[in-house]
Amino acid sequence: MKSRIETDGYGRKKVIDACMEPCAIERGMRIIGGKWTGSLIYHLKDGPVRFNDLNRMLGGATKKMIDQRLKELEARGMVLRTVINDRPIAVTYELTELGRSALDILEDLRLWSEKYNIR
Amino acid sequence: MKSRIETDGYGRKKVIDACMEPCAIERGMRIIGGKWTGSLIYHLKDGPVRFNDLNRMLGGATKKMIDQRLKELEARGMVLRTVINDRPIAVTYELTELGRSALDILEDLRLWSEKYNIR
DNA sequence: ATTTCAGGTATACTATTTATACCTAAAGGC
DNA sequence: GCCTTTAGGTATAAATAGTATACCTGAAAT
Numbered sequence: 001m002k003s004r005i006e007t008d009g010y011g012r013k014k015v016i017d018a019c020m021e022p023c024a025i026e027r028g029m030r031i032i033g034g035k036w037t038g039s040l041i042y043h044l045k046d047g048p049v050r051f052n053d054l055n056r057m058l059g060g061a062t063k064k065m066i067d068q069r070l071k072e073l074e075a076r077g078m079v080l081r082t083v084i085n086d087r088p089i090a091v092t093y094e095l096t097e098l099g100r101s102a103l104d105i106l107e108d109l110r111l112w113s114e115k116y117n118i119r
Numbered sequence: 120m121k122s123r124i125e126t127d128g129y130g131r132k133k134v135i136d137a138c139m140e141p142c143a144i145e146r147g148m149r150i151i152g153g154k155w156t157g158s159l160i161y162h163l164k165d166g167p168v169r170f171n172d173l174n175r176m177l178g179g180a181t182k183k184m185i186d187q188r189l190k191e192l193e194a195r196g197m198v199l200r201t202v203i204n205d206r207p208i209a210v211t212y213e214l215t216e217l218g219r220s221a222l223d224i225l226e227d228l229r230l231w232s233e234k235y236n237i238r
Numbered sequence: 239a240t241t242t243c244a245g246g247t248a249t250a251c252t253a254t255t256t257a258t259a260c261c262t263a264a265a266g267g268c
Numbered sequence: 269g270c271c272t273t274t275a276g277g278t279a280t281a282a283a284t285a286g287t288a289t290a291c292c293t294g295a296a297a298t
Contacts, residue, residue: 025157025225026179028232033152035286038144051245060145062287067246088295089245098235105231106144108224113147116217154255170276181256186277207264208276242297247290254285261278267271 031076032102036061037069041099042106044079048092073099150195151221155180156188160218161225163198167211192218 032038036058043049043057055066070093073079078099084090095103112118151157155177162168162176174185189212192198197218203209214222231237 023158024229024232024237025161026155027237028228029152029154029157031232031237032228033148033157035148036145038148038152039142042144052243055245062289063246064248064288065286068286085244088243089293091245101235102231105224105227108227109147109151110143112221112224113143116220118143118146118150171274174276181258182277183257183279184255187255204275207274208262210276240298243295244293247292249290250288252285252287254283256283257281259279259281262276264274266273268269 031078032105034069034072036065037073038106038109040066040069040073041078041095041102042110044093044095044099045103048082048094050090050092054093078102150197151224153188153191155184156192157225157228159185159188159192160197160214160221161229163212163214163218164222167201167213169209169211173212197221 032041039058039061040054043054049057051066051070054070055061055063058066070079070081074081074093076098077096080094080096082092082094084092151160158177158180159173162173168176170185170189173189174180174182177185189198189200193200193212195217196215199213199215201211201213203211
């Protein structure tokens with residue numbers, strides 16, 4: 001992504017290497033940067049967590065949001081959903097290797113956010 | 120952010136250290152993770168860029184979006200807006216120190232996104 | 239008998255994003 | 269002179285995303 005602008009002999013501008021539609025940063029953000037997605041992944045870092053526990057941990061997000069995000073992450077192979085019991089239905093969510101690979105970025109974001117008092 | 124769930128003697132659950140409203144990760148994402156915000160910052164990494172040049176570089180984002188994001192970033196002190204000419208009006212946008220401090224995270228995100236072929 | 243837990247879904251409403259057109263003023267082509 | 273292009277945006281409407289609230293099934297505890 002080294003896009004730049006050049007001007008031809010007639011003063012007309014054109015872009016070299018434009019981000020035609022989402023570039024790598026934008027594509028990454030669409031996964032990790034969705035509302036609540038980063039927090040969700042981060043809260044799964046220590047192992048499997050249940051749906052309602054995630055709901056309790058992320059004060060502010062609705063069940064619908066959490067459900068939707070988890071489904072997106074599952075579809076992308078970042079999270080694994082396991083039914084550990086039916087009848088009284090019980091499921092856990094945990095990170096896959098791919099999901100785990102995003103943790104470093106999130107940890108850096110957390111440190112950055114705390115260092116500069118982002119609010 | 121080490122929230123966990125505990126169960127009392129009666130089987131009732133309660134959260135310890137819940138993310139009551141946005142935690143550090145979530146707050147950071149609200150700044151850097153907004154749609155187009157990451158790309159915008161990243162395209163400013165090599166120095167001042169003009170409004171319409173940013174518009175051309177971020178194929179896909181509308182002027183309105185770019186305008187809005189730049190205003191948000193300016194309000195947060197991450198970007199500096201400079202009028203370099205009026206009459207034929209001309210402005211440039213550049214990163215402040217704070218803005219620059221986010222570049223490492225974005226670079227890591229770009230590498231992650233490319234490594235795992237996020238699309 | 240009522241409440242609590244699990245893991246969600248349904249409905250309605252609000253906020254954000256997108257697409258499209260337009261504005262002022264100056265310069266270039268024909 | 270007339271039309272197009274450039275700059276840096278703004279206005280309007282339509283589409284998409286997120287929020288609040290209530291509700292569902294089935295089992296166990298009060």
